[in-house]
Amino acid sequence: MASPALLLSVFLGFIAFFFITVSADPDMLQDLCVADLSSGIKVNGFPCKDAAKVTSLDFFSQGIANPGLTNNTFRALVTGANVMTIPGLNTLGVSMARIDYAPGGLNPPHIHPRATEIVYVLEGTLDVGFLTTANRLISQSLKKGDVFAFPKGLVHFQKNNGRVPAAVIAAFNSQLPGTQSLGATLFGSTPPVPDEILSQAFQTTPRIVKNIKSRFQPKN
Numbered sequence: 001m002a003s004p005a006l007l008l009s010v011f012l013g014f015i016a017f018f019f020i021t022v023s024a025d026p027d028m029l030q031d032l033c034v035a036d037l038s039s040g041i042k043v044n045g046f047p048c049k050d051a052a053k054v055t056s057l058d059f060f061s062q063g064i065a066n067p068g069l070t071n072n073t074f075r076a077l078v079t080g081a082n083v084m085t086i087p088g089l090n091t092l093g094v095s096m097a098r099i100d101y102a103p104g105g106l107n108p109p110h111i112h113p114r115a116t117e118i119v120y121v122l123e124g125t126l127d128v129g130f131l132t133t134a135n136r137l138i139s140q141s142l143k144k145g146d147v148f149a150f151p152k153g154l155v156h157f158q159k160n161n162g163r164v165p166a167a168v169i170a171a172f173n174s175q176l177p178g179t180q181s182l183g184a185t186l187f188g189s190t191p192p193v194p195d196e197i198l199s200q201a202f203q204t205t206p207r208i209v210k211n212i213k214s215r216f217q218p219k220n
Contacts, residue, residue: 059088064098075105115177124166188216
Protein backbone atom coordinates (compact mmCIF):
# COMPACT_ATOMS: atom_id res chain seq x y z
CA MET A 1 0.00 0.00 0.00
CA ALA A 2 1.29 3.46 -0.89
CA SER A 3 2.50 5.60 2.00
CA PRO A 4 0.47 8.65 3.17
CA ALA A 5 3.35 10.89 2.04
CA LEU A 6 3.21 9.44 -1.47
CA LEU A 7 -0.58 9.77 -1.61
CA LEU A 8 -0.34 13.41 -0.50
CA SER A 9 2.31 14.09 -3.17
CA VAL A 10 0.09 12.54 -5.85
CA PHE A 11 -2.87 14.57 -4.57
CA LEU A 12 -0.93 17.84 -4.69
CA GLY A 13 0.31 17.03 -8.17
CA PHE A 14 -3.25 16.33 -9.30
CA ILE A 15 -4.64 19.59 -7.95
CA ALA A 16 -1.77 21.54 -9.51
CA PHE A 17 -2.63 20.07 -12.92
CA PHE A 18 -6.37 20.51 -12.36
CA PHE A 19 -6.15 24.14 -11.29
CA ILE A 20 -3.78 25.09 -14.12
CA THR A 21 -6.22 23.70 -16.69
CA VAL A 22 -9.54 24.58 -14.98
CA SER A 23 -8.86 27.84 -13.16
CA ALA A 24 -11.94 29.78 -12.02
CA ASP A 25 -10.11 33.13 -11.91
CA PRO A 26 -9.14 35.17 -15.01
CA ASP A 27 -5.89 34.16 -16.69
CA MET A 28 -2.76 36.05 -15.66
CA LEU A 29 -1.15 38.37 -18.21
CA GLN A 30 2.37 38.46 -16.73
CA ASP A 31 4.77 36.26 -14.78
CA LEU A 32 3.54 37.47 -11.41
CA CYS A 33 1.43 40.14 -9.78
CA VAL A 34 2.04 40.01 -6.05
CA ALA A 35 -0.94 41.60 -4.30
CA ASP A 36 -0.46 45.04 -2.84
CA LEU A 37 -2.90 44.52 0.03
CA SER A 38 -2.38 48.05 1.32
CA SER A 39 -3.42 49.75 -1.92
CA GLY A 40 -6.62 51.77 -1.93
CA ILE A 41 -7.21 51.03 -5.61
CA LYS A 42 -10.18 48.71 -6.18
CA VAL A 43 -9.89 46.19 -9.01
CA ASN A 44 -11.06 42.61 -9.65
CA GLY A 45 -8.36 41.10 -7.46
CA PHE A 46 -5.55 43.30 -6.14
CA PRO A 47 -3.15 45.78 -7.75
CA CYS A 48 0.39 44.54 -8.32
CA LYS A 49 3.15 45.25 -5.86
CA ASP A 50 6.25 46.96 -7.25
CA ALA A 51 8.18 44.07 -8.85
CA ALA A 52 11.45 45.37 -7.38
CA LYS A 53 10.03 44.84 -3.89
CA VAL A 54 8.85 41.26 -4.44
CA THR A 55 10.56 38.61 -2.28
CA SER A 56 10.21 34.89 -1.72
CA LEU A 57 8.15 35.61 1.39
CA ASP A 58 5.36 36.86 -0.84
CA PHE A 59 4.93 33.25 -2.00
CA PHE A 60 5.53 31.51 1.33
CA SER A 61 3.43 30.57 4.37
CA GLN A 62 3.62 28.24 7.34
CA GLY A 63 0.06 29.04 8.36
CA ILE A 64 -1.41 25.59 7.77
CA ALA A 65 1.52 23.55 9.08
CA ASN A 66 -0.01 22.99 12.52
CA PRO A 67 -3.51 22.11 13.79
CA GLY A 68 -5.82 25.03 14.48
CA LEU A 69 -7.68 25.59 17.74
CA THR A 70 -11.15 24.05 17.69
CA ASN A 71 -12.50 25.46 20.96
CA ASN A 72 -15.42 27.28 19.31
CA THR A 73 -19.15 26.78 18.81
CA PHE A 74 -18.79 24.34 15.92
CA ARG A 75 -15.61 22.65 17.26
CA ALA A 76 -13.90 23.12 13.90
CA LEU A 77 -11.54 25.71 12.42
CA VAL A 78 -10.70 26.69 8.85
CA THR A 79 -7.23 28.20 8.36
CA GLY A 80 -6.85 29.78 4.94
CA ALA A 81 -3.80 29.94 2.70
CA ASN A 82 -5.13 32.37 0.13
CA VAL A 83 -4.14 35.71 -1.37
CA MET A 84 -4.81 37.46 1.94
CA THR A 85 -2.00 35.49 3.60
CA ILE A 86 0.11 34.67 0.53
CA PRO A 87 0.09 37.82 -1.66
CA GLY A 88 1.95 36.03 -4.45
CA LEU A 89 -1.22 34.04 -5.21
CA ASN A 90 -2.75 37.15 -6.78
CA THR A 91 -3.79 36.28 -10.39
CA LEU A 92 -2.62 32.64 -10.00
CA GLY A 93 -6.11 31.21 -9.49
CA VAL A 94 -5.26 28.81 -6.64
CA SER A 95 -5.43 28.69 -2.85
CA MET A 96 -5.55 26.17 -0.02
CA ALA A 97 -6.87 25.76 3.50
CA ARG A 98 -6.47 23.47 6.46
CA ILE A 99 -9.60 22.42 8.33
CA ASP A 100 -9.34 20.89 11.80
CA TYR A 101 -12.23 19.17 13.57
CA ALA A 102 -12.51 18.13 17.21
CA PRO A 103 -14.58 14.98 17.85
CA GLY A 104 -18.11 16.02 16.96
CA GLY A 105 -16.82 19.06 15.08
CA LEU A 106 -18.77 20.48 12.15
CA ASN A 107 -17.88 22.71 9.22
CA PRO A 108 -21.50 23.85 8.81
CA PRO A 109 -23.38 24.04 5.50
CA HIS A 110 -21.79 26.73 3.34
CA ILE A 111 -20.89 27.64 -0.23
CA HIS A 112 -17.82 28.93 -2.05
CA PRO A 113 -19.19 31.27 -4.73
CA ARG A 114 -15.94 31.48 -6.69
CA ALA A 115 -14.38 28.01 -6.54
CA THR A 116 -14.60 24.25 -6.63
CA GLU A 117 -13.07 22.63 -3.54
CA ILE A 118 -11.20 19.34 -3.22
CA VAL A 119 -10.10 17.92 0.14
CA TYR A 120 -7.49 15.36 1.21
CA VAL A 121 -7.97 13.76 4.63
CA LEU A 122 -4.81 14.07 6.73
CA GLU A 123 -6.17 12.20 9.74
CA GLY A 124 -9.38 10.95 11.30
CA THR A 125 -12.72 10.24 9.65
CA LEU A 126 -15.40 12.56 8.26
CA ASP A 127 -18.93 12.42 6.94
CA VAL A 128 -19.21 14.92 4.09
CA GLY A 129 -21.74 15.90 1.48
CA PHE A 130 -23.08 18.47 -0.94
CA LEU A 131 -26.53 19.32 -2.28
CA THR A 132 -27.35 19.69 -5.96
CA THR A 133 -29.76 22.28 -7.33
CA ALA A 134 -32.26 19.41 -7.63
CA ASN A 135 -32.05 19.06 -3.82
CA ARG A 136 -30.24 15.73 -4.03
CA LEU A 137 -27.75 14.97 -1.25
CA ILE A 138 -24.44 13.45 -2.43
CA SER A 139 -22.66 12.16 0.67
CA GLN A 140 -19.65 10.03 1.57
CA SER A 141 -17.75 8.79 4.63
CA LEU A 142 -14.03 9.59 4.40
CA LYS A 143 -10.96 8.21 6.14
CA LYS A 144 -7.27 9.10 6.17
CA GLY A 145 -5.89 9.36 2.64
CA ASP A 146 -9.29 9.81 0.94
CA VAL A 147 -10.10 12.63 -1.48
CA PHE A 148 -13.48 14.26 -2.11
CA ALA A 149 -14.59 17.17 -4.33
CA PHE A 150 -17.30 19.79 -3.76
CA PRO A 151 -18.58 21.52 -6.94
CA LYS A 152 -18.40 25.30 -7.18
CA GLY A 153 -21.31 27.17 -5.64
CA LEU A 154 -23.11 24.15 -4.14
CA VAL A 155 -24.01 23.88 -0.45
CA HIS A 156 -21.71 21.43 1.35
CA PHE A 157 -20.54 20.39 4.81
CA GLN A 158 -18.11 18.18 6.73
CA LYS A 159 -18.74 16.50 10.11
CA ASN A 160 -16.37 14.59 12.37
CA ASN A 161 -18.50 11.83 13.88
CA GLY A 162 -15.41 10.02 15.16
CA ARG A 163 -13.89 9.90 18.63
CA VAL A 164 -10.56 11.46 17.65
CA PRO A 165 -9.63 14.73 15.93
CA ALA A 166 -9.71 14.94 12.14
CA ALA A 167 -8.05 17.25 9.63
CA VAL A 168 -8.06 17.90 5.89
CA ILE A 169 -6.08 19.94 3.41
CA ALA A 170 -8.45 21.71 1.00
CA ALA A 171 -7.55 23.22 -2.36
CA PHE A 172 -9.50 25.71 -4.48
CA ASN A 173 -9.27 26.97 -8.05
CA SER A 174 -9.47 30.60 -6.94
CA GLN A 175 -7.06 32.89 -5.14
CA LEU A 176 -9.94 33.87 -2.82
CA PRO A 177 -12.85 31.42 -3.06
CA GLY A 178 -15.11 33.24 -0.59
CA THR A 179 -17.29 31.49 1.98
CA GLN A 180 -20.94 31.99 2.88
CA SER A 181 -22.07 29.93 5.86
CA LEU A 182 -25.83 29.59 5.50
CA GLY A 183 -26.73 29.98 9.16
CA ALA A 184 -24.50 32.98 9.79
CA THR A 185 -25.48 34.60 6.48
CA LEU A 186 -29.23 34.33 7.00
CA PHE A 187 -29.43 34.83 10.77
CA GLY A 188 -26.39 36.98 11.51
CA SER A 189 -26.28 39.53 8.69
CA THR A 190 -25.89 43.29 9.14
CA PRO A 191 -28.41 44.80 8.71
CA PRO A 192 -30.52 41.78 9.62
CA VAL A 193 -32.83 39.95 7.24
CA PRO A 194 -36.38 40.84 8.38
CA ASP A 195 -37.93 38.28 10.73
CA GLU A 196 -41.04 37.94 8.56
CA ILE A 197 -38.91 36.97 5.55
CA LEU A 198 -37.12 34.21 7.45
CA SER A 199 -40.21 32.98 9.29
CA GLN A 200 -42.09 32.60 6.01
CA ALA A 201 -39.12 31.03 4.20
CA PHE A 202 -38.55 28.45 6.94
CA GLN A 203 -42.24 27.97 7.75
CA THR A 204 -41.81 28.93 11.39
CA THR A 205 -42.68 31.82 13.72
CA PRO A 206 -40.95 35.19 14.17
CA ARG A 207 -40.31 34.23 17.81
CA ILE A 208 -38.28 31.21 16.77
CA VAL A 209 -36.43 33.31 14.18
CA LYS A 210 -35.49 35.85 16.88
CA ASN A 211 -34.22 33.02 19.07
CA ILE A 212 -32.05 31.64 16.27
CA LYS A 213 -30.72 35.11 15.45
CA SER A 214 -29.63 35.56 19.06
CA ARG A 215 -27.32 32.57 18.68
CA PHE A 216 -25.50 34.21 15.77
CA GLN A 217 -24.92 37.56 17.43
CA PRO A 218 -21.28 38.51 18.14
CA LYS A 219 -20.21 37.36 21.61
CA ASN A 220 -18.77 40.01 23.90
